[in-house]
Amino acid sequence: MSTALQNLVNQPYRHGFVTAIESDVAPKGLNEDTIRMISGKKNEPKWLLDFRLDAYRRWLKMEEPTWSSVKYPKVDFQAISYYSAPKSKPKLDSMDQVDPELLRTYEKLGVPMHERATLAGVAVDVIFDSVSVATTYKAKLAEVGIIFCSISEAVQLHPELVRKYLGTVVPVGDNFFAALNSAVFTDGSFCFIPKGVKCPMDLSTYFRINTQDSGQFERTLIIAEEGASVSYLEGCTAPKFDTNQLHAAVVELVALDRADIKYSTVQNWYAGDENGVGGIYNFVTKRGLCKGVDSRISWTQVETGSAITWKYPSCILQGENSIGEFYSVALTNNHQQADTGTKMVHIGRNTRSTIISKGISAGHSNNSYRGLVRITPKAEGARNYSQCDSMLIGDQCGANTFPYIQVKNHSATVEHEASTSKIGEDQLFYFAQRGVGTEEAVSMIINGFCKTVFQQLPMEFAVEATKLLGLKLEGSVG
Amino acid sequence: MSAQGSPVRGATTPAAGYLESLLAGRPRLPASSMAWLNELRAEAVDRVGALTVPTIRDEEWRFTDISPLTKLSLQPATAPVRHESIDVGRFALDEATTRIVFVDGVHAPELSRVAPDHGVVVANLPAAAMAHTATIERHLGCHAAFRSDVFAALNTAFLQDGAIIIVPRGAIVAAPVHLLFIATQADAASYPRCLLVAETGSKVTVIEDFVALQHDAYFTNAVTEMSLADDACVEHIRVQRDSGQAFHIANCTVSLGRASRYHSVSVALGARISRYNLNVLQTADGAQCTIDGLALIGERQLADTHTSIDHAQPHGVSRQLHKCIVGGAAHGVFNGKIIVRPGAQHIDSSQSSRNLLLTAQAHVDTKPQLEIFADDVKCAHGATVGQLDSDAVFYLASRGLSDAAARNLLTYAFGAEVIDRIPVAVLRQQLEAIVLEQTASRS
Numbered sequence: 021m022s023t024a025l026q027n028l029v030n031q032p033y034r035h036g037f038v039t040a041i042e043s044d045v046a047p048k049g050l051n052e053d054t055i056r057m058i059s060g061k062k063n064e065p066k067w068l069l070d071f072r073l074d075a076y077r078r079w080l081k082m083e084e085p086t087w088s089s090v091k092y093p094k095v096d097f098q099a100i101s102y103y104s105a106p107k108s109k110p111k112l113d114s115m116d117q118v119d120p121e122l123l124r125t126y127e128k129l130g131v132p133m134h135e136r137a138t139l140a141g142v143a144v145d146v147i148f149d150s151v152s153v154a155t156t157y158k159a160k161l162a163e164v165g166i167i168f169c170s171i172s173e174a175v176q177l178h179p180e181l182v183r184k185y186l187g188t189v190v191p192v193g194d195n196f197f198a199a200l201n202s203a204v205f206t207d208g209s210f211c212f213i214p215k216g217v218k219c220p221m222d223l224s225t226y227f228r229i230n231t232q233d234s235g236q237f238e239r240t241l242i243i244a245e246e247g248a249s250v251s252y253l254e255g256c257t258a259p260k261f262d263t264n265q266l267h268a269a270v271v272e273l274v275a276l277d278r279a280d281i282k283y284s285t286v287q288n289w290y291a292g293d294e295n296g297v298g299g300i301y302n303f304v305t306k307r308g309l310c311k312g313v314d315s316r317i318s319w320t321q322v323e324t325g326s327a328i329t330w331k332y333p334s335c336i337l338q339g340e341n342s343i344g345e346f347y348s349v350a351l352t353n354n355h356q357q358a359d360t361g362t363k364m365v366h367i368g369r370n371t372r373s374t375i376i377s378k379g380i381s382a383g384h385s386n387n388s389y390r391g392l393v394r395i396t397p398k399a400e401g402a403r404n405y406s407q408c409d410s411m412l413i414g415d416q417c418g419a420n421t422f423p424y425i426q427v428k429n430h431s432a433t434v435e436h437e438a439s440t441s442k443i444g445e446d447q448l449f450y451f452a453q454r455g456v457g458t459e460e461a462v463s464m465i466i467n468g469f470c471k472t473v474f475q476q477l478p479m480e481f482a483v484e485a486t487k488l489l490g491l492k493l494e495g496s497v498g
Numbered sequence: 499m500s501a502q503g504s505p506v507r508g509a510t511t512p513a514a515g516y517l518e519s520l521l522a523g524r525p526r527l528p529a530s531s532m533a534w535l536n537e538l539r540a541e542a543v544d545r546v547g548a549l550t551v552p553t554i555r556d557e558e559w560r561f562t563d564i565s566p567l568t569k570l571s572l573q574p575a576t577a578p579v580r581h582e583s584i585d586v587g588r589f590a591l592d593e594a595t596t597r598i599v600f601v602d603g604v605h606a607p608e609l610s611r612v613a614p615d616h617g618v619v620v621a622n623l624p625a626a627a628m629a630h631t632a633t634i635e636r637h638l639g640c641h642a643a644f645r646s647d648v649f650a651a652l653n654t655a656f657l658q659d660g661a662i663i664i665v666p667r668g669a670i671v672a673a674p675v676h677l678l679f680i681a682t683q684a685d686a687a688s689y690p691r692c693l694l695v696a697e698t699g700s701k702v703t704v705i706e707d708f709v710a711l712q713h714d715a716y717f718t719n720a721v722t723e724m725s726l727a728d729d730a731c732v733e734h735i736r737v738q739r740d741s742g743q744a745f746h747i748a749n750c751t752v753s754l755g756r757a758s759r760y761h762s763v764s765v766a767l768g769a770r771i772s773r774y775n776l777n778v779l780q781t782a783d784g785a786q787c788t789i790d791g792l793a794l795i796g797e798r799q800l801a802d803t804h805t806s807i808d809h810a811q812p813h814g815v816s817r818q819l820h821k822c823i824v825g826g827a828a829h830g831v832f833n834g835k836i837i838v839r840p841g842a843q844h845i846d847s848s849q850s851s852r853n854l855l856l857t858a859q860a861h862v863d864t865k866p867q868l869e870i871f872a873d874d875v876k877c878a879h880g881a882t883v884g885q886l887d888s889d890a891v892f893y894l895a896s897r898g899l900s901d902a903a904a905r906n907l908l909t910y911a912f913g914a915e916v917i918d919r920i921p922v923a924v925l926r927q928q929l930e931a932i933v934l935e936q937t938a939s940r941s
Contacts, residue, residue, distance in 0.1 A: 087557070397858075410868075410870065412875075414873055415840065415873045417871075418869070419868070420868060422865065424863070425862070425864045425881055425883060427853070427861055428861040429855075429858070429861075430885050433882075433885075434881070434883040435880075435884075436879075436881040436882070437878070437880040437881075438868060438879050439877065439878040440877040440878070442874055
């Protein structure tokens, strides 16, 4: 590998600034009082406090899992502040009343907080540390009956909906980090698409961690009723700190009959410096339930940030003929680690799933695909196709594939294939012959490698993702 | 085992007393005249004491529940009184002029026949140790992972006999060597052992054949070690046709020298629960291995194959094809790990796991696995699980075959792809007959 390739990976992180804003930060540590404090601050009903305490008590009995291929020093859960919010007035109706410092932060990040004509088409819920600071286009969405707000607001305004669905896809005791999240989650987005409504614009949440030593524990709940459809985007960044921050989110999707949910993520948390110091631990539980017949849930993720990414966006295919999809690009560089993949659990008849995973490792990083395809005995005629490709850039990195295939129905058809490759000297030579420089050639090859995933992203995101991958790899190839 | 596939740590199992009861028969073993062998056995006994019986909470045993094995009350197999009454004729392979027979793990010279071949040693351990103790000491117990695998440790603790094959430098052994392991006693645990040392530039074909003369439960715990020096070439065929109630756990460790070639075909037909661990380590440049496997099971059988191909050095090649044909309420398990170590550039590896489910209760767990730490490599794997292609069945039906005949033919053809790779014609024909008979009875 020549230097041009090396240079392509080592692009500085552009979202690493800290916003100087007065924050209301809870003291570090976790106990039942912390949970009561969070619940109290949010003025939550008793059932939700009980939900949190139940989760906390289960969490206390659980052990931190060690089965993955990621390695990190043990997280001290008492050294984290579980609540951090910008000090400001109660939530406001107009964007103009939002703290200008915050507005400037998001301008800098390129996130539209103003409902400007040029940016029409995407409604944004903006989460800063532990709280939602603004949600755009709420009124316009309400006209067609869509509820799009922060989950704290939903708890106040639509408690019956939240109560009906919260924890039904990811139960409080599901796993160690989901239990922790259920106990201490502070904010997140809530989205409800009523029967038969096609959401007129893309919905999106933008997550920003700003406070050092805080953890972000957001909770997202998306419900699509019969025949509804929605496309949802998630983006995230954090400042550069030389300590690690924990991000343990839970995302639950529920699709009823014929509903269609498309969930796209471009994850660009701070990944630590070139020596692996600092960065976010991104330990997230994401799961979708295709509850109704003919429902469809599609996950698309572009994972470029975080010191450690450890997540498996999954689909429970319960309804007959339901469809689960997972498209992923995971890029790791320097000392980043990623252990990501999906689970497709086929329960209903004629359920189908597709998994396309592209892993790119560079530097000293380690990138693993870990996936499960389970066909239960009742899933007559289930069908799965999986493809996992890895690309290695440099000889210090690693790429692993761990696909678990469990088939208990003989009418099912499951196919899995995986390959590993590198950018060949002959490929670069071919480009050079045609006058294309190494960096551009590498970027084109990588884009070609990831194309099937990028095609699944909404337009603006696809452009963003392509750019991001180029930036991330800048200087590492050649 | 590599640290990568980090196992789910299970609680220690209450079956610890079980291991002690298995070891209880050991004091009857005579001490060997070779001090190093006594030491090796003593160390293995210590390891058995330190290890526990795996449960489904251990990642490596996640799909194979061996608790029925721990419920058996087993005795070490006793030396059978009369070998003469055993008819080995039906297991004989005409092409294999050299045959060593072990009855319940004990060498049966009356049933064996050794055709003299220039300098090639094919003998049981005590006989071979007289002239070749240095070579044996250098290899026996040095490849098998008895320090971490409780079953390999148990086998080593009981190590007193075994098949030893030493092929000297440059020797080409034309006729295959047949190692026949016969189980005759119910509720007995036997510990077959095999060591093959193929020296530089030598070539040999070895058949390990596990058969039974009765239908009750018993436990076969086999360990095989193979060492291939530079440019050596070994064909290794392994046929497991134990009784339907038997438990069969086997470990085979293969070490490959520079530019050596190893080809293995393993066929699992019998046993209620069988587990075969095959670990191949490429210790030098340019080693090649081809690993093929077929499990044909029905009723409530479980056949588990775990393989690991460790490309520790550059320029290695590996090919793997593993097939399971699962009928009845049987359960096929496959885990194939391919590791490319840092610096092991220019590895070319491909792996395929193909599984055929014949009945509604049959199920399969398969996990091909790649762990790659070098960039200039070509690695690919694939896995499929499915049923017979209905178009193919229709095609045959349109040519006048009954539905059952069409399905048998297709099932047979699926398995034949692996059996065809066996280089010993007689054995191939025997197995083809068995597969045809089994597919006919199972569909």
